[in-house]
Amino acid sequence: MLYIVIPVFNRLKYTRECLQSLRAQTRTDFRVVVVDDGSTDGTDRMLAQEFPEVAVVTGNGNLFWTAGVNAGIRHALTLGATRIMTMNNDVLVLPDFVERMLFWAEKHPRAVLGALELDVATGQPVYGGERLDWRTNTRHDLLTELDAADHHGLHPVTYLPGRGLLIPLEVIAKIGLFDEKRLPHYLADFDYTSVARLHGFPVYCNYDARLSTYPDESGQEQTRRRRSVKGYFQHLFGIRGGGNLRNFTHFTLKNCPPRYMPYYLLNGYARRLVGYFLH
Structure with missing residues (x-):
């Protein structure tokens, strides 16, 4: 069973819309764990009243992204998860998102998979993974380097963000959870997927699975x-x-x-x- 782990802190509107988009999936054999890290905007009541099927882990407001995700993963594993997906609450997944992620996951069971990101306002692709040249610190953006005809299937990348990141249990067994001690918030997702790649696990951006994001709303x-x-x-x-x-x-x-x-x-x-x- 796939478990989707979503850390949240306030921003109730985004959480509601994200969960609604997950409810509309063409493939429904998955469960959701929300880690509510001390929200003060009524997120806890909204989850209980509107999404009773969602498992909730409660934090004290000091988890930040990495520890929040790890808490959710630990809970999902106790519930019998066979695959883990991390997701931010400020995304909207297209109706066939889970179906297209699991399609490739079943063909490549050891692979770590990310998704093509679209701008929620325009529907245009904004992130499709990158390959890093460590020698020159040069990032090669796949969206600009791939022909439009190649915007489908799997493409190898150096690392992936945590928005819609599918992780096989074999990866967790090999390298553990995210590095919450040294990377409490930013770079923990890039680090985790890069470390997985260094341990021999393929890391791909799945251009067949798409989700919408709010590029202007990031903390940076x-x-x-x-x-x-x-x-x-x-x-x-x-x-x-x-x-x-x-x-x-x-x-x-x-x-x-x-x-x-x-x-x-x-x-x-x-x-x-x-x-x-x-x-």
Whole structure:
């Protein structure tokens, strides 16, 4: 049985719409676990009243993304999960999303799978995975490098985000859960999927499975829209900071080939120090 784990903190509207999109799936042999990390906007009441079929794990407000996901995975495993999928609450999955993810998962049972992301406002693809050249810290965006005719099936990538991320139990048995100690929020998903790839598990973006996201609503985008000295330090050092230097260092030490590490670290630090003001 597939269990979908969704960590949430407030933003009730997004959670409701995400769960409604999961209810509309063409394939229904899955269950949902929501990790409500101390929401104060009535999320707990909404879940109980409108989605009684959803299993709820309650946090104290200090889990952040990584520990929240791990708590949900642990609960799903106790319920007998045979596959795990992580998902953010600010996504809407297309009706055949689960069907198309499980189609490829059944053909490639050891593979970690992500999905093609669309802009919820325009329906246009905004993220289809990337391949990273560690030597030059250059990201090759598959959406721009693939011909439109190739926007289907599986494409190998270096890592994947946690939005609609399907993980076989064999991966969890081999590498454990997400690194909540060193990567409490950002980069934990990229790290986990990169580590899985380094352990021999194929990592693919599944262009047949699509979900819609809100690109302008990410924490990184909101911080950059309100540029300030405080925001700059939050960007570099805050737990939710998209340019967090500590997180980047841990990710690099775990995943970058040693011969490329000095340049990759220096280049990455420079990008984070100046990038806040350039985007």
